[in-house]
Amino acid sequence: MTIDWKKRAQDYQADYLKDLKELISINSVRDDEHKTDEFPLGEGPTKAMLKFLSFGARDGFKTQNIDNIVGYIEYGSGDQTMAMQAHADVMPAGDGWETNPFEMVEKNGRVYGRGTSDDKGPALAAYYGLKMLKDSGIEPKMKIRLIIGTDEESDWTGMKHYFEVEPEPTFGFSPDAEFPLINGEKGNATYVTSFGHTNGSDFTLKTFDSGLRLNMVPGSADALVEVGDNENFVDGFTQFLDQNPIAGDVKSTGQGIALHITGKAAHAMEPKNGVNAGTYLAKFLNEYPFKGAAKEFISYLAEDLHDDSRAKKIGAAHVDDIMGELTMNVGIMKFDMKQGGSVNTNFRYPKGTDDQKILAHLQQAADKLHGTVKEINNMETHYVDPSDPIVDTLMHVYQEQTGDLDSKPEVVGGGTYARLMKRGVAFGALFPNAQDTMHQANEFQPVADLIKAMAIYGQSIYELTTK
Ligand SMILES: [Zn+2]
Incomplete structure (x- = not known):
């Protein structure tokens, strides 16, 4: 089956932006001052994670909240699991904003707001990638989970908890960095x-x-x-x-x-x-x-x-x-x-x-x-060999969707959730040469980039799980 992922992603743009607006409106900064037994990181991060799960439930996916600190949206079944690891928490807004950081504003083809680029925008693009698959009636040959953490910006409390209580996924990626792909992270x-x-x-x-x-x-x-x-x-x-x-x-x-x-x-x-x-x-x-x-x-x-x-x-x-x-x-x-x-x-x-x-x-x-x-x-250091199908397939999809044959997989000094899986890489959603406003005032992401990311994620999930 040949699918025009770009065209499909565009059809979902309005729905995507409506959902993203809801996510941005939740102040999901970790809030230790108001932590409780029920909300160990404060209410915000949990609420944003549950909002993700509510989209999943609305669209007919199985969802699971694990102890209010991590959750997942699931599709398909099988012995193997392809995981996407994203996060619903955000960095503190800080000073210097021209708009309300917790209200998504569309301006000049961009969406502004805390989390548009890190990581609500990319996480939701990955979700819509999954939704495109399901809406097209495509059955994967394995289980797919979009795992939503709530504490990526500090101690990874939720995502680490997931790996304590759930089996390690077979392979996967984290849409929480940049394209084309990060296959190595220093110790x-x-x-x-x-x-x-x-x-x-x-x-x-x-x-x-x-x-x-x-x-x-x-x-x-x-x-x-x-x-x-x-x-x-x-x-x-x-x-x-x-x-x-x-x-x-x-x-x-x-x-x-x-x-x-x-x-x-x-x-x-x-x-x-x-x-x-x-x-x-x-x-x-x-x-x-x-x-x-x-x-x-x-x-x-x-x-x-x-x-x-x-x-x-x-x-x-x-x-x-x-x-x-x-x-x-x-x-x-x-x-x-x-x-x-x-x-x-x-x-x-x-x-x-x-x-x-x-x-x-x-x-x-x-x-x-x-x-x-x-x-x-x-x-510890984390490195996935470039010949691993997770690297090979994702690079191939990225190249096909963007025409960028020059960018190579990278090794970085930073750390992403991907390192929690032996065969985990970081994949998107900041494009090469795009302005990086993560953790900064006036954080934004171009809408066209988010939709392009959605197409890449859709095709990636398809290639990784149906072949
Ligand atoms: Zn992030």
């Missing part, structure tokens, strides 16, 4: 290195504070210090600012000298895109004779970690032909005179190394400074 490990709280008397580090999130390069850093010769110290700082790709200021306060550095924030996937304000501040302080644990904290940052996103100095560097380089981000740095020091590092690593090897290198560097390293969490 992702996070550590904290702790130092004591002892200090010097001539040079005293009172506080040091940089970074808010593990997955960001810190764009600013602050320290409060007491030093013997204020004038020289302040001059030294001004010179340091001039000689480095940073800005900042210094002032005397009743508590001591307050130093501030501004660098450039960036995503931890590629620390080279940012300028780490925290390790620069440590590098400056390292030129002065601080003592005790304060000095050890400073020296760890300045000598072992600063300006070394490939972790060569601590010896953890690794490159894999296919998955690329290991990267290190120093995300959060703190010191105070009661708690002592702590340094959070996040590594994205290719195959050929692992979290324990990285831990050993970090510990070796920390040993000489009386620091202790602890692993906070780890996700």
